[in-house]
Amino acid sequence: MPKKINIIGSGFSSLAASCYLAQAGYEVNVFEKNTSVGGRARQFKKDGFTFDIGPTWYWMPDVFEKFFADFNRKTSDYYQLEKLDPAYQVYFDENDSILIPGSLNEIYQSFENEEAGSSQKLEKFITKARDNYDIAIKDLVYRPGISPMELITPETATRMGRFFTNISSEVRKEFTNKKLRKILEFPVLFLGAKPSDTPAFYSFMNYADFGLGTWHPKGGMYKVIEGMKDLAESLGVIFHLNASVDRIITEKGKAKGLVVNGKDHFADIVLSGADYHHSEQLLPEKLRQYSENYWKKKTFAPSSLLFYVGFDRKLKNVSHHTLFFDSDFEEHAKDIYDDPKWPDNPLFYASFPSITDETCAPEGKEAGIFLIPLAPDLKDDEATREHYFNIILDRFEKITGQNIKNNIIFKESFCVNDFKEAYNSYKGNAYGMANTLLQTAFLRPKLRSKKVEHLYFTGQLTVPGPGVPPSLISGKLAAGLIEKNEIK
Structure with missing residues (x-):
């Protein structure tokens, strides 16, 4: 009989892990508390409009291709990609913007x-950023964060200085x-920390941006989730929705399964792709690796205030992705x-995905997603959300030279309280734990529990870090550790 694995959550990392583990011969069940798979990458539909609730940027296409290639598949088997040109637009003031083209020479x-x-x-x-990318994405990020020696390679040995300077000083x-500094x-910011606190080695993100470009899956990022789910099910993975995990079952220091909606689901191995802090709350306190004090001392990536807005007409002077850097960063x-x-x-x-993709809004209308980065755990209420919606809409109208308030059909918001409720997110963070120097690689929470046998973790709070491509890699790393340490 194949060994059973129960996975908590169905975000990118859990989906990736489920595919690798099913391919390796395990019996895999995924338990998702919400009504659809995807974790933070869910979808919201209303009145003919379609919105990605979570991630909207498709960067590092090579990582997605590599994932599907591991199963002799291609991204095009599941969704269609379009390279954006312009990749995005950055506003600095009224009628003052820079378009970032789709090719490096034009940039x-x-x-x-x-x-x-x-x-x-x-x-x-x-050129330096590409060098960092080749080292990081093709090698270092595929290491499981077990030992500091993982960072010592012939390539990194001559580049260690890049870990001890920061992006801001390099730029x-x-x-x-x-303006150019802000763009670089x-x-x-996708890594969750200030440029002045992010090692210069992470300039590989600039190569991901300018060198590899910005892409859009037709139908939105949720098409990637649907593709991964289809792949997982073809490999035998079983999904359980509306399945809230109450507790990780343990016996004599070993994980034995999950209590889901009050019912026991036994397994040989447990893997959690849910928020790491929350996952440990499902254990007795003595079996938790990290104390509350540990989590409080960590630098978390921001939370967000998001608005999903349907407009009754097409908007002017904006691109698919538009950044408003008209205030002091x-x-x-x-x-x-x-x-x-x-x-x-x-x-x-x-x-505004409907600029590129006609499936995101009815004909002649526009789907708009607005995001303000915030500190985690702020007091969150409807009056505050409305106040900030008016602030950014006033600036949007002035900067882009158009009146749009009377063209709003509907708007929905998502903020700190929703991140906590929907995803059990620690302090309502949106992106996990920041990739600062002291929170990189082996210094992040571990993929394998040090206190509970047969218990593993994956996702943006462990290695390699926040973001969609790293989450795919995290799922592969967790599955690899399980294959290495657990008898099938």
Whole structure:
């Protein structure tokens, strides 16, 4: 009889792990507390509009291709990709924006148009970023975070300095133009920390941005989730929805299964892709690896205030992905990381997938997603959400030169309280634990429990870190550890 594995949650990392484990011959059951699979990458539909609730950026297409190739499949077997051109647009003030083109050579020219001589500097910067990408994504991130020696390779030995300087200093010593600095510091925000706290090695995100480009799966990011679910089911994985896990069953220090909606589901191995902190709350306190004090000391990635808005007409002067950097980034960052509070003048991001994809909105209408990064665990209520919606809409109208408030058909919001309720997210964080120097690789929470045999973890709070591609890799790493340590 094949060994049974029960997986908690059905986000990217859990789905990836389920596929690898089923392929390896295990009997796999996935338990998801919500009504659909996907974890934070769920979908919201209303009045003919379709929104990705969670991730909206498709970067690092090679990681997705590599995942499906492990099962002799291609992404095109499950969804269709379109490369965005422009990749995105960045507003700095009224009628003052920079379009980031879809090709690297055009990006060099855009920089040169903004600041003479910057294209050569950017080419040098991207060459180093590509070097980091080749080391990180093709090698280091596929290591399970067990030992610091994983970081010591012939390639990294000559580049260790990149771990002890930060992205911000690397950018600012080469570029004087404030707009170009903001654009180059933007990608590491996906890693959940300030550029000044993110090792320079993570400039590989700039190569992911400029070198590999920004893509869109037709139908939205949820098409990737549906593809992974289809693959998992073809391999024999069984999914259980509306299945809230009450407790991890343990006996003599060994995981024995799950209590789901009050019913026992026994298994030989348990893997949790749910929030790591929450997962350990499902254990007796003596079997938890990390104390409350441990979690309180960690730097968490931001939470978010999100709005999903249906408009009754097409909007002007925006791109599929549009960033609004017209306020002070440093001040907003302080309100997230240094002195957590609701920001006075927040930066924000807007996505209009219906510009690219006609399936996301009825004909002649626009689907809009607005996001404000926030410190986790802020007091969250409807009045505050409405206040900030009005702030960003006022700025949006002024900056893009159009009135849109009277064109809103509906809006729905999602914020700190929802992250806690929907995903059991620690302090309502949206992206997991930040990738700072002291929270990288072996310094992150472990994939394998040190206190409970046959218990494993995956997802954005463990290795390799936050983001969709790292979550796919995390699922592969967790499955690999299980295969290595558990007899089938």
